[in-house]
Amino acid sequence: MARVAQVRKTAMMGDEAVAYAVKQADVDVVAAYPITPQTIIVERLSEYVADGELNASFIQAESEHSAISICVGASLAGARVFTSTASQGLALMHEILHAASSMRAPMVMAIANRALNSPLNIHCDHSDVMNARDTGWIHLFATDVQEAYDLTLMAFRLGEDRRILLPVSVNLDGFILSHSVEPLEVLPDHEVPEFLPPKDYPYAIDPSRPATYGAMALPDTYMEFRLQLHEALQKVPSVWGEVSRSFEEVSGRRYSMVKSFAVDGSDAVVVALGSTYGTLKHVARRLRDEGLRVGVASLTMYRPFPEDVLARMLGDVKAVVVMDRAYSYGGLGGPLYTDILSTLYRNGVEIPVLNVVYGLGGRDFTVRDAEEVLRMAAEGAERGGFPEKVVWWGVRR
Amino acid sequence: MIEVRWHGRGGQGVVTGSNLLARAAILEGKYAQHFPEFGPERSGAPVRSYTRISNQPIELHTGVYNPDIVVVIDPTMARNPEGFVQGLKRGGSLVLNYAGDVGRLSHIAGELDVKVHVVNAHRISLEEVGRKIYNVPMLAALARASGLVGLEAVKSALRSRFSGEALEINLRLLEKAYREVESLA
Incomplete structure (x- = not known):
């Protein structure tokens, strides 16, 4: 029988819930561009860092393209990494989304899904993430605020698994979930490391062991790299089974695909x-x-x-x-x-x-x-x- | 399930009022949901927000079209409440930031078959703190008129959101408005 930890029922907006999960995940680096279409997610995280509640580098980038690039570098250095965006911001990241997955840089990105221009619109739809569908990322979708919190924690564990090593997006409907207050059960802080141990990246950049990252691959090897990306994604369902069982043990909540x-x-x-x-x-x-x-x-x-x-x-x-x-x-x-x-x-x-x-x-x-x-x-x-x-x-x- | 629709103007804290109501209900162990409707974010433009409160988990993620309660927190809008009662259920409630005699609203109560509750949040906030703060006094009026959430839960919700002087001011406005609600039987 699953062992369910003592839960605290609280009330949070979807974006607050994601930020809280990221804090509990004890991330090392958050890089983000703070202006529209950003949400409260990174605003909260910057407060957690400033208040000393989260020991992380919060890096404010000059664009989403830079934010995601910082995330790739930090991830390859072995850091646990988070970013968040939506809409045009995700579109601006697009080039580096491919690099993140094919360089096997695990990270979690929350996407508060919003429409793309034009006409100008800031409201919910899934055009942003569908544009990123074929970038080699794992894409998860929350149906309510509780799931946005839960999937954020699960995303770190899944993406950082040695058999996977891929970036994961956690999608929550812009405004409909990101700005809605709903009841939320959060894990006690001390339970989180049990489910989500510190990141242990096997290929972390180490100056004492020089290596090449993001090298060029000519026609004689390129396809082999791309096949490896596909094969890593094919392993996700079985690893998801382990991750969700383990999450159920600490939370009492079960997630099937x-x-x-x-x-x-x-x-x-x-x-x-x-x-x-x-x-x-x-x-x-x-x-x-x-x-x-x-x-x-x-x-x-x-x-x-x-x-x-x-x-x-x-x-x-x-x-x-x-x-x-x-x-x-x-x-x-x-x-x-x-x-x-x-x-x-x-x-x-x-x-x-x-x-x-x-x-x-x-x-x-x-x-x-x-x-x-x-x-x-x-x-x-x-x-x-x-x-x-x-x-x-x-x-x- | 009880559904509430809030009306006001950008900058008056319509969204925060609805947010606090949902938090208070959740603190009381109920299920609740707050969902703002964002348009162009301009100060003074009409703004709506929605709150749902239930004894069962709430699965809906959509706007409120047939509210049980309508709250109008802007006094200029509340002067003509006819404009904000669309879809309000018969037997429901209308809660207004209203300066006049509640008796003048009897025609609306009769026509729509709703209860009308008023509080002069405009005067209360000017008297108490010297500036216009509508959302928390109107939350007090809503809590008193509907019995949806207790005053203590609203105070806890305020404490989770504000601190220092802002908290102190809001607690004062809450108490005062709670006492001064007038209802049209």
Whole structure:
């Protein structure tokens, strides 16, 4: 039986919760650019450092590109590293995101997901992280404030594992989670090192043992390096199992790669990322009482993509609706939709799949919206198909 | 689940008021959620914020469209409360920062079938501290009128957020406003 530590129930905003987890993780280096689209996360961390509550170097960079570059150097030197950004800030980091993963520099970055320009918008959607989808990072998504805290702690342990050595992003919906106060159970400080021992980086820069980092690789070796990156990501699911079991021992909370509600025995499932899961679940509970056989699922881990779990979960349902808060312009639909289509196709599951593109630039996804989507999913299961492939939800034409 | 919608102007602490209400409820062992609605962040522009309080875990992450309670913390907005009651449930409550006689609001109470509670947070804050502080007195009025959270929990929430003179001022405003709430039966 899991041993659950004495918990303290408190109230925090999502960004405060992330900062608190980072403090408890006892990071060595925080590098960040402090202006919009920044959140309170790094503001709190700078206070923790200034007040002597966190013994770390807080480095204020002149741009996000520099912030992430500092993080790569510090990580390779063996430091435990954290940064945070969103939206245009993440876009500006893009070049170095690739370097961080392929130089195998573990670090944790919180992304308070926000839309990209243009038009100018500061509100939630997932365009920022989807733009970073193929950078070789591990991408985790929180559905509430508690998960933002928990996943931040788990991200350090996962990324720093010797079998993995990769950067991890913890995504929390901008404003919807980053600026929401919710109840939070935090681990007592003394329990954290038990779950998350100090970073032990096997290739830390050491002047007494000179080595080359970020070397050039010509066509005869480049592909081998890139394959290693892919193979490291493929090891993540099994390491995640260990990390989540270990986290459950200290917290009592269990995290699978895909979380779900009432999927077993349902005719239709709606799949989403982030805080929308809670709204869908809230409404699905009521609709199931009315006899509608719908379930809801959400990916805690988006990269590496939990193909096997999803293939099993969706293998017996009659229809799926995939919710995307981002779009692949000129492509087939939203990124989660095409991932799930591919998963179903190559696992021999032939069922109708509808893509609902919603909530771009922070447009609210209401209880009424959730009800309509869940009913559409059930209808698709009943009729054996959907009238359209992709719906831009609630858009005026 | 009780849903509260706060109205006010940028700079008046609408978001902090809602934030403190959620913290107070959580300190009392309830489930609560505070969620601000950010528009263009300009001083003086209309601002909304939402609070949910429940005995069950709150899974919703969306705006409040049919509030049980509407709080208007800006006195110029509260002069015309008709503009802020959209979606307010019948049997719900309207809590206003209002200088006039509460009896003048009986037509709204009747039309909407809601209870109306007022406190003159404008006068109280000018008298007590010489400047306009609306959010904490209105939080006091909301707590008194609704019974959603106890005064002690609100004080604890204030202590978790403020210290020194700011705390002392807010505690004074809280007590004073709590005593002066008037309700239209």
